[in-house]
Amino acid sequence: MKPSTPEEAVALIPDGASLMIGGFMGVGTPERVIDELVRQGRRGLTVIANDSAIPGLGIGKLVAARALRKLVASHIGLNPETQKQMLAGELEVELVPQGTLIERIRAGGHGLGGILTPTGVGTVVEEGKRRIEVDGRAFLLETPLRADFALVQAFMADYAGNLVYALTARNFNPVIAMAGATVIAEVEQIVPVGMISPDHVVTPSVLVDYLVGRA
Structure with missing residues (x-):
């Protein structure tokens, strides 16, 4: 596998693409790829991630550049710009409980039809979703999530593309x-x-599919 530059990798991503982006408050987020998305002026992106970080860090850079059409995340509370755009109707935000979010992504990656979770039963989370009873207990059917691109950050790779992560950046x-x-x-x-x-x-x-190493 030949390493790619950020410019080459981002050139593959069109406006309007859906992206899954790794990281937790910027830890484990592919910063160089995000910087290049901003530099190339991508627009209309759907981002699926744990959070939108903070201004000037990770996904926060995409928010500030108004590159996003929709964000699917577990929380946005530490990024006031995300909140501002959501309240102004400029950014669609779908909030998903963190455990449900990662399980929906796992289901998408494993080819499953969805997951059953008790999280959200009897709350606003249940609206528009199918409730299923199993042994007398209520669960919500949550659908799988997939994306056009997954942008990940790893500590080390070999030239074949095998990845190793560092500590909580995993x-x-x-x-x-x-x-x-x-x-x-x-x-x-x-x-x-x-x-x-x-x-x-x-x-x-x-x-x-593509490795982006340091220059």
């Missing part, structure tokens, strides 16, 4: 790598094949 990244039609991985270092022990590989190369 977070959502391995799961979203399963649910993107095209996976772009931004990595801190690329090493020869064989330097990463098979036991340490978290995301196998078969899932990764």
Whole structure:
């Protein structure tokens, strides 16, 4: 697998694309790819992620650039710009409980028809969703999530595209790598094949389409 530059990787992403982006408040987020999305002026994007970070960091840069049409996330409370655009009707925001969000992404990556969760039963979360009874207990059917692109950040890759993550920067990244039609991985270092022990590989190369290394 030949490493790509941020410019080459982002050139693959059209306006209006759906993106899953790894990270938790910017930790484990592919910053160089996001910077290039802003520089190339992408618009109308749908982003599926845990959060929208804060102004000037991670997905917060996309929000500030008004690159997003829709955000699907578990919370936006630390980014006042996201709140401002949502309240002004300029950005559609779908808030999903964090555990439900990652399970919907996992379902998309594993080819499942959805998940059953008790989270949200009897609340506004239930509106418009199918309720299913299992052994006398109520669950909501939550549909799977997939995206045109998954943008992940990893600590290390080999030239085949096998990925290793560092500590909490792992977070959502391995799961979203399963649910993107095209996976772009931004990595801190690329090493020869064989330097990463098979036991340490978290995301196998078969899932990764493009590597973006440091210049």
